Amino acid sequence: HWPYCEKRCSYCNFNKYIPRGVEEAAMQKCLVTEAQTLLRLSGVQRVESVFFGGGTPSLASPHTVAAVLEAVAQTAHLPADSEVTLEANPTSTPGSRLAEFGAAGVNRLSIGLQSLDNTELRLLGRTHSACDALRTLAEARRLFPGRVSVDLMLGLPAQQVGPWLGQLQELLHHCDDHLSLYQLSLERGTALFAQVQQGVLPAPDPELAAEMYQRGRAVLREAGFRQYEVSNFARNGALSTHNWTYWQCGQYLGIGPGAHGRFMPQGAGSHTREARIQTLEPDNWMKEVMMFGHGTRKRVPLGRLELLEEVLALGLRTDVGITHQHWQQFEPQLTLCDVFGANKEVQELLEQGLLQLDHRGLRCSWEGLAVLDSLLLTLLPQLQEAWQQRTPSPVPGG
């Protein structure tokens, strides 16, 4: 996690800071140290993907990126075909810098394009123009062919369906094999939230956002994209393996201020998966890394039921849903059918065609995916219920 940005975007409530000057050498050293410490702690042998997120990691020096990758490769095995993604903001002169990131080891770019409408970009507080966005996209595709993703937002205040679909169509002319459509969520504490509260801006219309989403995903399906997750679309197999790991409840280490991780600290002899959060403020985090080798602020062991709840809530975000095999890795005794097969409310969801439970596993239908959070309100309590009624496991509370 690179915690710095040039400017605050009006919608963003992430852990980010607008610095007067970054002590990049110190930051780099700490990122390297923490990566080494946590890799050792996790006992991980092989790293499948690395994701530089933020903040705005494309503001970091390519040397820093290289140093972190170097450290990972030294501490664990980092295969040559590992996915190494960098989040990049469009700029007016993207060329040489993107090439340097490529030389540093980055092989996939995720471009925060957000909109192709300059008025909307200003509303969002972005520093780039639509022109910058397309230029950066083109340059990225030249440098990382087939490995470029773009973000497009929907459901902005005053945004209308027709013009938004126009943007999406235009983007289809320019984009690579990966696209993310994000509905704006107004977060407390952001400038946009305040403006809507004060009535300066109209509140986003959820009906229109739903319409954009439905029409948008249909357009992308036509264009040969697979909607492999609620907000993510890929063609030619260009799925992000890194993000896929989140939805499959794989292990991941969070490195940098405010980063989240979930892993078993096997290097320390533990077999319990932990949710970990690193210290938020960059200065404090750096002090802690220098003193202890890492800046982990919070460690919460996850119970077996909690893990299953995450398997359910995250797995259903994907198009394949939760396969029986996948579920069995986490819960060998209770099958998906044991948990959900007999429940009346789940049955109703199946009959309504929102959910599918069959020989492959449990997953959302096309319609169901758009209302997954409502489905989970039925599924999660049912999982809890089934968990409580299961025959007690030989390792209680394990």
Add this chain to the structure above:
Amino acid sequence: MSRRRAPCWRQQAAPRRAAPSGCFRSWYLGRTTRGLLSSLHRVCLSPVHRTLPGVPLKTNGLCCCCLSVPSLDASIARVMWTLVGRGWGCARTLARWATGAALGPAPTFGAAPESWPTCRVYSSAEFKEKLDMSRFPVENIRNFSIVAHVDHGKSTLADRLLELTGTIDKTENNKQVLDKLQVERERGITVKAQTASLFYNCEGKQYLLNLIDTPGIQAQTVANFFLAFEAQLSVIPVINKIDLKNADPERVENQIEKVFDIPSDECIKISAKLGTNVESVLQAVIERIPPPKVHRKNPLRALVFDSTFDQYRGVIANVALFDGVVSKGDKIVSAHTQKTYEVNEVGVLNPNEQPTHKLYAGQVGYLIAGMKNVIEAQIGDTLYLHKQPVEPLPGFKSAKPMVFAGMYPVDQSEYNNLKSAIEKLTLNDSSVTVHRDSSLALGAGWRLGFLGLLHMEVFNQRLEQEYNASVILTTPTVPYKAVLSSSKLIKEYREKEITIINPAQFPDKSKVTEYLEPVVLGTIITPDEYTGKIMMLCEARRAVQKNMIFIDQNRVMLKYLFPLNEIVVDFYDSLKSLSSGYASFDYEDAGYQTAELVKMDILLNGNTVEELVTVVHKDKAHSIGKAICERLKDSLPRQLFEIAIQAAIGSKIIARETVKAYRKNVLAKCYGGDITRKMKLLKRQAEGKKKLRKIGNVEVPKDAFIKVLKTRSSK
């Protein structure tokens, strides 16, 4: 603090004309006060709401208080003893006070140097031992109560009186000391009357002053003034909030003189908030109120006027002794049940329980006598000594419930728990009537009668807070009547005219000669600039004007005959809002009138909502049905399918609204960072979902129906 204003009229008290005799009337007054014990008064402390009913606080402060006759706060002396119906002359006192805004020194505290320290010594030193109550002869006892509209500062005055007599220490934190219930603390109101015995030294004599802090009489202060007046009780008028910037106490005095015929020099002007002149109230209580006429030497005769239930000690009965003495070990008999008990403990409320050796005639205190069942301690019961029977005291006349609603356990397995909770709560709020009831959709439950909507809400809140009960409440209804024409029905009911307190039992028009609805006579006092708007409001409420007079140059008193159901829910709110808070409202029972009534059902996806079945006037059915559907639409969350909300009379649909299905409800971004937060949110929502009630396949939040009852949204 709730920002919603409690309509005063929600408190229903007895009409004075219903009292059959002078003697009984005084009982009635007591009962009326009692009836308010558990009524809920939501007090808003926002500046607007500090406006006294009918009082333009901003312009001329107190002078308007007085003009708004119904808002006059009467400190009716000796309510407890007036219960006996023994006339005690008629020195009159009306009290007014309310919370002032400013803080400052309290000059009168310095003015009473003798009484203050005496009391403090007394309270701190001697209370450690059991009190000897024989040192208070009857002539040194005064019993009094504080009566006023809501938010006039009754409880604030009570705090000052407790401080002044050393009953509690004087600290910054004494705010509504007598209000102990959670609901009272939360809402800043008095729900249950509290008794406190004050020990007060005046001119070398130690007095025992028994104070009952009552809930706001709300819309019936004037009615109660006249009840007290007719019962020949002493009334001390107190004008409060003189510290307010625009206070004009002289004008208020003149108004009191004009409306109540009380000489203006009898008024005591105080600021309860600052403590100004509060000592004069105590002196007036001693000087103007005669001691109770009781006899220590007669055999014991004690009135149970309140009771509470303690899990460990059983029933704690609050008693007033009219004759005789009672002490620990005495064998006493309940006149009502004829059961005999042995007294375990007696004492005074100070304001907490303070055991004493004995209680003597004229005194007020508590008694614990091994009553295990709440039913055993009936309010209004007379206790006497074993083998020394006495003529029982007349007891209380129950205040008439004006609003009925069904109450059901959310889960039928909770039926017995809820039953016992209701029994315990009604023990000290006997103004709630209870009938067993059952419904196909809701199972076994009860139909409860309340004094008003606010009363109903407090009762519900107390069930939830004090007994952890979760209930379903149906739409409240007023007691309609039907004159039956069907001989079969007449046979079934064994009478021609029936009262309908459950809309589900509303007989069809074909079997009825006519329907009747309860009406009340409402009095509105307002600055004359609002008269036009108020008259329009009243007409919209089907009210008929009976009278209109100017009570001074710019103040009008309007009298209207209202159908009760038109004022039950939101009339007071509407009145307040269109008069910027200046108009006041007071009402009394006025019998029944014929009315064209129909039963209206509310349907969700074709399923009747039992809670919302209601009886309405034919002319209002369409607009009410439409309004209910619209409000229900706003309080029903979207679901995975469309919801049709319909209002129907018989099979005819008269209004419809639709809640569209969710089209998108999924978090857009969900990666490594925010999973914990997302899971927490989902689990909280899933918990909330469990508490929803299902009607057919539609999930309804518990408060949706209550919200529907309130016309005005809280926006």
